[in-house]
Amino acid sequence: MIKFVHHTVWAFDAEWTPDPLAGRMLYNLDEDLTDAQVLAEMWKQGGATEENPTPYLKTALCRFISIAAVVRRQHQDGTITVTLMSLPEEVADTQAPYAKEDAVLSRFLQGVGEKKPQLVGYNSISADIKAMLQRGIIRGMHQPKFAHRPNKPWEGVDYFARGGDWHVDLKEVVSGWGQFTPSLHEMATLSGIPGKMDVAGDQVPQMWLDGRLADIVAYNEFDALTTYLLWLRMVHFSGHFDGATYQNEQNLVRALIEREGAQKPHLLAYLQQWERLTKMTTA
Known part of the structure; x- marks a missing residue:
C-alpha cells in the first residue's frame, strides 16, 4: 500500500486557471479582448454548454496560480517538525512578479529537485505533476534535478514511475472503477477531516480574474492540509504509525494551525471544522 515514510514528506496541492496568453495564441484572439473575454472563448472552444x-x-x-504543501521532517535526533509552505508567499497583487507562474512553479520544482522529498498528492500523478511538466516545458524552464530519473528504481528518487514510492498518489491507492472512485472531499470528510469548505475548484478562475489571490492561496492551503491529514490516516492504516504516534502526528498539525492562525485566521476556521467532524466520527 504505502511502502515507507521518508524523513522528508511534502503533501502538496496546486491551483491553476485557464491561461489568457494560451487562449490568445491558440485561437488568434484580438489583443484588445479582456482576460475574462479570452477565458470565455477558451471555455467555448473547450465545449461549454448552458449546463x-x-x-x-x-x-x-x-x-499555475498557487502551490501549497505541508512539509514533514524527521530530524536526526528523531524529532518531527511540520510546517506549511505556500507559493506565492505574498498575496497582495496577482500581477506582481512573485505571483507570476514562472516564479511559483519554478520555486516549487527547484525545491523538490534539491530537497528530494517523498511527494504526496491526490490525483497528482495524472493531474498535478503532468500539468507541472507541461507548463514547465511550455515556459522554457530548466529543472534537471526535478526531471532526473535513475537507471534503476533502487538507484535514486523517481517522481515519474507509476506505482513508485517517491510519489504517493492517494487517489490511486484508494481508487475504484470510474464513478466508484472517491473524491478528496468525500474521502476526507468521511474520515473526520475537512474537505471542501467555502470554495470549490471551479470558482478559482473567477477569483483570479477578481484579483482574489489571497483567497485562492487560502483554499490551496486547505487542500494541502486535507491531503496531509488523509495521508497520516492512511499511513496509520498501513502500519507505519501506531495509535499513539498517529495521535501525536495529528497534534503536530493542530499546533501548526494554531501557530500560523495568528497571521492566517482562515486556518482557525479549518481547525474548527476539523474538531467538529472529529467529534462526529468519535461520537
Whole structure:
C-alpha cells in the first residue's frame, strides 16, 4: 500500500486557471479582448454548454496560480517538525512578479529537485505533476534535478514511475472503477477531516480574474492540509504509525494551525471544522 515514510514528506496541492496568453495564441484572439473575454472563448472552444459553462480544460492551456504543501521532517535526533509552505508567499497583487507562474512553479520544482522529498498528492500523478511538466516545458524552464530519473528504481528518487514510492498518489491507492472512485472531499470528510469548505475548484478562475489571490492561496492551503491529514490516516492504516504516534502526528498539525492562525485566521476556521467532524466520527 504505502511502502515507507521518508524523513522528508511534502503533501502538496496546486491551483491553476485557464491561461489568457494560451487562449490568445491558440485561437488568434484580438489583443484588445479582456482576460475574462479570452477565458470565455477558451471555455467555448473547450465545449461549454448552458449546463456546464466552464468545462475542465487541458492543463497545458492553464497557468499555475498557487502551490501549497505541508512539509514533514524527521530530524536526526528523531524529532518531527511540520510546517506549511505556500507559493506565492505574498498575496497582495496577482500581477506582481512573485505571483507570476514562472516564479511559483519554478520555486516549487527547484525545491523538490534539491530537497528530494517523498511527494504526496491526490490525483497528482495524472493531474498535478503532468500539468507541472507541461507548463514547465511550455515556459522554457530548466529543472534537471526535478526531471532526473535513475537507471534503476533502487538507484535514486523517481517522481515519474507509476506505482513508485517517491510519489504517493492517494487517489490511486484508494481508487475504484470510474464513478466508484472517491473524491478528496468525500474521502476526507468521511474520515473526520475537512474537505471542501467555502470554495470549490471551479470558482478559482473567477477569483483570479477578481484579483482574489489571497483567497485562492487560502483554499490551496486547505487542500494541502486535507491531503496531509488523509495521508497520516492512511499511513496509520498501513502500519507505519501506531495509535499513539498517529495521535501525536495529528497534534503536530493542530499546533501548526494554531501557530500560523495568528497571521492566517482562515486556518482557525479549518481547525474548527476539523474538531467538529472529529467529534462526529468519535461520537
